[in-house]
Amino acid sequence: MPLLSGAVVLVTGANGGLGRELVEQALARGAAKVYATARRPQEWNDSRIVPLALDITNPDSIRAAAAQAQDVTVLINNAGTSVESDAFLSLSDDQLREVMETNFFGPVALTTAFAPVLAASGTSAVLNIHSVLSWIALTGAYSASKAALWSATNSFRVELAPQGTQVTGVHVGYMDTAMAKGVDAPKASPKEVARKSFDGLEQGDYEVIVDDISAGVKLGLSGPIADLYPALASNARA
Template identity: 60%
Template sequence: MPSLTGAVVLITGANGGIGTHFVHEALARGAAKVYATARTPRTWDDERIVPLALDVTDSASIAAAAAAAPDVTVLINNAGASVPTPGILSHSDDEIRANVETNFLGPLFLARAFAPILSATPGSAIIDIHSALSWYAVAGIYSATKAALWSATNSLRVELAPAGVHVVGVHVGYVDTAMAANVTDPKLDPADLVTQALDATEAGEYEVLADDISVQLKSALSAPLEALYPQLARTTED
């Protein structure tokens, strides 16, 4: 069973609102060391926190991080990117690639790079931050990349289970961070999200539905598509 007590944790996107809470909560739960990664790492006032440069869209940077942090027991794939407007056809090549590389390929390549390290340590874990929009395609390319990450997490969970690596997927709607500053819908406190994610990890659970919208959207997956996307029913009637 994974435990944060004595763990060595690597967190991507550690400078952000959710990432910062992961750093502090991991230490509060007894982590021995936290690698706080970002493209431009910030300074921290705790010697247990090790700033580490990491660009999740760059394979060389991922390899360098794995070499610099060979003692990691918990990998938290938190870094993410979004686009300013919804849609999957209306964005530039660069915007689409940035979302795919940050939200999907980055976590996958990090899991691949750290799998040998994690597999060598009993009680190790990977935590992937998905989105409720993994199950609801209204965010276009962002939804598509989060859906891909959800699928990859399922595959990682099955593939790494024999090695004793526990893989947790976290789904959430809007979180009260800078990324959702312009959102007027209800937003979850990032501290609440982090608490739920780490509670689930230490309890040996596989999935976190952190808010009501995540619960509702997952339950809607078994319904006809027209129920989830009523605009399809209108199109058919026309």
């Protein structure tokens, strides 16, 4: 039976973009219930969708969500943030901490809080939305936070395997959402990213490589680091 058939899914950052697609496509694949979470959750015209207030940077909010959603079988860590100027040399301490709290510490704390809930279901999964920037640091804080989440995903995969919880990480380049609205580059649609993410999850894949950009960068990790960073290659030739 497909993993999402009859599942109870919790999606962070569910109000728009990829989060909304994940909610809708989970239901289309047979999920029985979806907790659609956000700091200020919106109303949904579907009795199968349960709006749930959740601030993933607040430990009390995480504990309250885990206590309320005791039937979750699939946890999706989708919520993320970035700041306008992401370079380490221009970030304030508060900005750096905000990015790391939302993109790394939050998903780690949420996964830890829900691990016993997932264990109780017998068949369960965690789906983490990474980025191609997990592997190539074209931004400072955002790349660092996604690289840390990628590493945490790999650790959780090992730690949660004995309880029967599958852990899948998704890598995607630019996506056609508000976060990437100022980027002039090919972008994947949220619908495509959600579809490929769920395809990989239901196939038991450890990683989902959504687009050619992510595939190319992952392949490039086996070569010289300067090949991934044109500025370094230029300096080396100067």
